[in-house]
Amino acid sequence: KKKYKPNGQLERRKARLVARGFAQSPGIDYVETFSPVAKLSTIRYMMALAAEKNLKLYHLDVSTAYLNGEIDKTIYMEPPESLEEHLRDIMIDESENQNQTIFNKAKKMLEDLKKNNNKKVCLLQKSLYGLKQAGRCWFMKLNEKLKELGFKTSYADPCLYVAESGGDRILISVYVDDLICLSTNQAKLMSIKKNLMKTFKMRDLGELSYCLGIEVKRDGDAIYASQTKYIEDMIQKFKMQDCNPVTTPMVTGLKLEKCTNQDEGKNLPYQSLIGSLMYLAVATRPDISHAVSFLSQFNSCHGQEHWLAAKRVLRYLQGTKHIGLKYSKHGRALHGYTDADWASCQIDRRSYTGYCFKYANAAISWESRKQRTVALATTHAEYMALTDAAKEAIHLKLLVKESGYPVTGPIIIYNDNESAENLSKNNVVSSRSKHIAVREHFIRETIQQGEIDVIHVPSGEMDADILTKALPGPLFTKFRQRLGLVSVQSS
Secondary structure (H helix, E strand, C coil): CEEECCCCCEEEECCCCCCCHHHCCECCCECCCCCCCCCHHHHHHHHHHHHHCCCCEEEEEECCHHHHCCCCCCCEECCCCCHHHHHHHHHHHHHHHCCHHHHHHHHHHHHHHHHCCCCCCEECCCCCCCCCCHHHHHHHHHHHHHHHCCCEECCCCCCEEEEEECCEEEEEEEECCEEEEEECCHHHHHHHHHHHHHHCCEEEEEECCEECCEEEEEECCEEEEECHHHHHHHHHHCCCCCCCCCCCCCCCCCCCCCCCCHHHHCCCCHHHHHHHHHHHHHHCCHHHHHHHHHHHCCCCCCCHHHHHHHHHHHHHHHHHCCEEEEECCCCCCCEEEEEEECCCCCCCCCCEEEEEEEECCEEEEEEEEECCCCCCCHHHHHHHHHHHHHHHHHHHHHHHHHCCCCCCCCEEEEECCHHHHHHHHCCCCCCCCCCCCHHHHHHHHHHHCCCEEEEECCHHHCHHHHHCCCCCHHHHHHHHHHCCEEECCCC
16 A cells, blocks of 8 residues: 655555455354444534634554554454465575564464464464454544543544643544644643553654545644545546546536446446545535536436546546645634525436535535425425434534633524525424425424524525525626635635
């Protein structure tokens, strides 16, 4: 595997000994396998918080993290076929280095292998990459250590750890072996780092600059998050280096049907492209979220027409690969926007929901997806979108509160449909709204409890519009900028 530096240069190559987890038996070799990772919205919130409060983000990388896990099952593993060859190489190297201890150990292992006709097995004393429970074992080990150091887990995100002491707070977000740290007291954070390094082999990478394929740049009070290299690699992978850029990811009014001829798209890497675009859409590029969401419904029924539409997204990215989210001090509380495009899907006439939440001048959370049921009217579609946004608002409010910066008052959600707003605030059932499912009325309760408030804005100020439909160039660019997406290259 190749590891790259933030500037795209090759840093190093690495290889691992991996267990054959596919041969494990459930209930015998393992029980639990689930291991959480930090939500991307949590990581973006930490970036926004760092910009808003003028704090620094730091990055720790745990080396061979999974090898730290403790296993609670007796597991034997066959040694790799090339072990004998590797032992001979070790003996030659250590003979030259005059390291008699390692030389003797390698020699004994080689003799044991020959004695047992290479049928010897290894008893695992620690977790190993490839085991089904390896990820969970590592997470439980790290979780135990962080709690020992005084950290508490967030209910909003189990991979966000918070420690408070003497008015200072430290936040650590965990994504497998990457730890993103934020603190109001650098001396206390340094103490935590040193303590972790006594237990785990890890690298202190300094201020956060590259993580999870996301390039992070600090410029004065602003923090930028972009994925230029990821986009360039994707364009190269799909051989689109010489394509002509376009100004929008999807043409307005695009209507696609399911392809019934399975042979037409079987040799097209459509699913691979959509998967690559999807990570970009959920990480740093909300401007392509609707296009990717729309195209993903054709993963198993695509043809040439769908492939051309997917390649258009790459053409758009070719011209906007240096665009990223810009977080900067604003002073305004967390707030959101929600919109819907009624009956826009030509296949099943379901509507599209779009919402986004902004903090420190840019989006920290967003979603664009087709609604689960058919809405009978525009108001119903907007009401369902409001309900989804309300659920995310409650989650984010808890996240902010647990990080030590509670939101005072309700979170404002802006909506451009007055009928949906009235329906959310008035406990009235009419012939036009009696069919709406009980679960959609969840939003009324959140408003009554003071968790959120819905306020009307004109459609020209509806930032979530870009998440529900394909827009013409000037309007698309306007809402892209309102989401906090700017050129990182020229900043």
